[in-house]
Amino acid sequence: MDCSFTLEHIKLNTWEFKTHINKVTFAPLVVSTLFILLTSLLAHCARRVVQKVVKEPFVRLLFEEAIAAAELCGCCFELIVVADNFGVATYAIFLFALTIWWSLNWGDATACPYTHIEDVIEGKGDIRKALLKTWAELTGGILVFKYVQMYWALEISETHKDKAFEDCKADLQVPVIYGAVVEGIATCLCRLASRGLGDLNPRFATAIDSFIGTSLVVAAFDYSGGYFNPVLATSLKAGCEGHTMLEHAVVYWIGACAGSLLSVYVYKLPAIQKFVRGSSVANGDSIWAEKED
Template sequence: MKFTIDVLGIFLKIVVRVNKVTFAPLVVSTLFILLTSLLAHCARRLVQRVVKEPFLRVLLEEAIAAAELCGCCFELIIVADNFGVSTYAIFLFALTIWWSMNWGRPPPAPTRIWRKSLKSPTIPGKGDIRKALLKTWAELTGGLLVFKYVQMYWALEISETHKDRAFEDCKADLQVPVLYGAVVEGVATCMCRLASKSLGDLNPRFASAIDSFIGTSLVVAAFDYSGGYFNPVLATSLKAGCDGHTLLEHALVYWLGACAGSVLSVYIYKLPAIQKLVKGSSEANGDSIWAEKED
């Protein structure tokens, strides 16, 4: 706790000084993202040292990763609103590479959890379903609780870009009819998964950077339609209950759409044409995206 308080104190001193001297709100956002990643990294290492029960450790790691993901993406909203989608894309690209190296597991997302259950050689039993539900609950908990941390920081209004943002009413990113939004989220999620799986099997050099570039490009492409979340937990943390759509519409677009796209990617990837394309490619060198980690 003392370490966290000391880090926060140093962080605030740096932020205030930078803001007064250079009036650089983008630097303020960058430092907040760095602080969020640092705190999550420390929490993850603490859990790995203290918690001995494997499944409980997994649940806590899922919650921490979801909190880090959503906390950083809350600040990326500020970046996008004030500095444009291009700057947002650069930040997202760098963060995606960082997460792929630091998390030690694929991104926290219910789409991954339930997709993995479908890939099991046997029909998932009650134990598998219970674990999937608990993992989903852990991710949602981390993603929803982190807003209090973000809100506390925004309320300080260190930068002009944070003025009145802590308690303002949020607006939904869905700019198209619900059905179209669900299709956008589903198709883009499916494409992301196919690209990641292909890169993981082909194992090219700089696979993580390539995967990050593809994912970021798809997010930018969907930005003005559905917001480009491709992750139900992230969408729920950032936009559930916002003006512009009902909770049911939100669920249809960001849960049903994304999960359907993720599941569809499993079956598309098994098609003979896709397998022939992947297996027929020449073997390449380099590190895989999630080397020796679960999909």
């Protein structure tokens, strides 16, 4: 028997087996990545068209809010696929990168209703405009599912098989009150971090904010799903099996909005303001944007 031939044959079969495994494993991830890139590109183009065509600032902002919400929800529909098939760690990497992209490209749009409530509380906006922005965000977030469904129906990868028309399941894994508390506390921490970073203005503030937000999402993932955004939660999970619409509203609307409002008042506490003001004038290391080594 030709041992050298047998050895080469075994190596060839092993290489082909590994190649097959890699294709089976990573091809669906490539498909998901391409969908997320396509969604972001379409949203970017739509945003540019609106900025050129719509002249009235507030009407333009309404369109931008709808586009931002559609982009957010469209990408997060696919992130559910990523999390289910490739784990929370892969999901977190995608979310971290996307959060940075959104921060750099959305401009004044937030795709999140409680930021408008904060503006009303702080005298930076009125209720009518806050409601209109929320309506625009809900419109974009809900309508985008048809776009996602069309893509899933193509079943380009195994991870999309039967996905377009399957019954969804709620992510809430704890009692409703606990879920509302999780969403509320995490939202409060997210907003406190964003406010602090906005005032302190450190280098890499966007990346730091994204890291904090992503970490909190991962921490809450197995409890409430970690949405921290009523529009996102409504687009992805309203009406899903596992909770009623009232329970959904309590967790993802009341819980998140309560956490956001709490952050407004907590941030004004003397201890926090002393820390922020002290950090902004103290000599420090080069993490701060306007400081020298």
